[in-house]
Amino acid sequence: MRMVDVIQKKKRGEPLSENEINSIVQGYVNEEIPDYQMSAFLMAVYFKGMNKKEIADLTLAFVNSGDRNDLSAIEGIKVDKHSSGGVGDKLSLVIIPLVASVGIPVAKMSGRGLGHTGGTIDKLESIEGFKTVLDRETFINNVNTYKMAIVGQSANLTPADKKIYALRDVTATVDSIPLIASSIMSKKIASGADCIVLDVKVGSGAFMKTVDEAIELAKTMVEIGKSLNRKTIAVVTDMSQPLGHEVGNANEVMEAIEILKGNGAEDETTIALTLASYMTVIGGAFADFDTAYRELDQIIKSGKAVEKFKELVQIQGGNPEVVDNPNMLPHSKYHIEITASESGYVSAINAEKIGITAMLLGAGRKKKEDTIDFSAGVTMVKKVGDIVKVGDVLCILHTNIEDQQEANKISKEAYSFSNTKPKLSEYIYEIIQ
């Protein structure tokens, strides 16, 4: 097999064999295939796509390029959840204790934030003492005993995908659905999940900008799951504005605690309950979605959900008092109010701009190596549909950095206004299973 012939084949739109896909993935990792051939191939994939079989083969080739987490010592069906990334997305903090509270094991491996999107691991580390590195035995024991544990990704999972992703990033080949879908699904499968619930976000703060694209990505991932015998459900959810009212780390933990107490904003509460419901159904705790949703809602209202989160903090070395007294979380020095220069309805909030604002305030990373300030972030005082007068506070920037001209400007630009009441987006566009 010559790589140039495989590129030619894909260029003509012909499907590649499993053997061809394995050879190019392995060849690239082994540095037998140079970057310049792989990038030409990726561009051909962008234009010509891949069929279901090819995408499943590619996913498996990524999985086989590295380690696999062995979760066989955990009893029960291991259900994983993945979000395609958004702004103010603290849902994992809510979903882990909620799903664990009905006995479904959640063995979560999670990532850190980059660019305008945050990461669950960063958020949890804003709790004093919370350890996101656990030895394998503790991790397994915690899941078996408490039905939950969360750690940062440490094993050498899907190195082929990592190497190819880095190349896609500099060759304008990121936005290819077969490549995005195989990248996400390979990580989930290598992580050891039996079943997967995907939160595919769509809108200004998400990778997918249109509902059609998001549905296509969701369908492609569900198909991969089917091909590789991992029951997969995808929920396409709104990210046209930041989720809830808090964007950052410590402030998102604070808001997650409120959701778990039953005081969360409607958008994030609905989406969290929906995702958790599918996870518990897929994991066998409930017979159907409606029952699951009702029961989980009841668990929140009863106070059991927030107690389970307190348990999570405690077993991972954090100070559980933080749950009853969120003021113990880090606070920043400056709180800048961004006010409206015009009056009317808030017609849109560009979520990516709010994400970038949070990053500039210290809450996120421009580059992987950057450190983050847990206390930094944005509080969204006004959201889409709210009425504002000139001078009203739109949002509050929390930071320890004195000069925040750029963040002020970008956060203000994120808001658009109209004279008529805007149509509100749905929270959930589509369920694909």
Place this chain on the structure above:
Amino acid sequence: MRMVDVIQKKKRGEPLSENEINSIVQGYVNEEIPDYQMSAFLMAVYFKGMNKKEIADLTLAFVNSGDRNDLSAIEGIKVDKHSSGGVGDKLSLVIIPLVASVGIPVAKMSGRGLGHTGGTIDKLESIEGFKTVLDRETFINNVNTYKMAIVGQSANLTPADKKIYALRDVTATVDSIPLIASSIMSKKIASGADCIVLDVKVGSGAFMKTVDEAIELAKTMVEIGKSLNRKTIAVVTDMSQPLGHEVGNANEVMEAIEILKGNGAEDETTIALTLASYMTVIGGAFADFDTAYRELDQIIKSGKAVEKFKELVQIQGGNPEVVDNPNMLPHSKYHIEITASESGYVSAINAEKIGITAMLLGAGRKKKEDTIDFSAGVTMVKKVGDIVKVGDVLCILHTNIEDQQEANKISKEAYSFSNTKPKLSEYIYEIIQ
């Protein structure tokens, strides 16, 4: 300007500015832009194409990346001829003396053969003593005195195109009309031509396999000529079978001499006269094509054309006696007759396979570094439309290599047969000017 943004722009099908095109060509030559970005860009160009302005800008960027031949010391309009490459294409050997014989200066820079196609420089070197390296002064003087000179390309012409071509070759991005057209035209323009006549070949032995593709390439190159003020005419000619009866080096010289004496095969005589006619019209020697064709035909018949070739051999250091006594050209040791295993009409001859046969016999190069055997080649005894019986000789392989199993096999495979007389291809499909 970030290269990733330019790739993205082309991927979306948006035209690039002159500045963007110059930056990526210069950046690539200076190694500021890595191969992997250039190859992704080239694949995007393959899928999204380029408009006339972009193609002209790219051509000029290639020209500006290296030296330009200064032909200003040559009197008259310098007309260059280019063939897109074929099998048995000895037309330059005929055209140079023919055009020079009516006073139009031909300052030819020519290439060597690679793969299944031959090169004019190699063919001429099969004449004992023929020098294809001349110092600049001799080259200019010869053109001014005798109206003709031919040398191998030695200057650093269009290095950007060379570097990009090498990358295209290994990334399946060769077959893009904007890239082919700009590559060819940039070399011609850097060579110093005022006017250009292009022989765009189409068929089994050519790069372009269909007449439509060949016409598109021809139109694109004529447009580049217009944009860059070089009067250009393209002639789309048949390469569905090898041209004439000889494929190789010494044997092609022998056949070229026969054409110049008026004894050439009809296909190559017609195409040579057509190309030469356009060159002499464009160069101002004749008012119109029909007059030019008639006069040049007369020059062949009068014996003046072959005398002019004898002069070319002499002034470049070769032994002119070869023209009267072609037996002085190198001869090979083995002559293998390939015979028909079936009877009927020859319905097709795959020209690429005959080209590969000649290469395997020693007449061509697999790699640039290979040396060639001037005496090796193929004589096409039967051509398309001929009737054959079992055992008739189809072609004769000339070689000094003893074991020629593969060449035997491939040359035999090149022939197809039918029971009914096949429709013969036209020699010339289209003139674009």
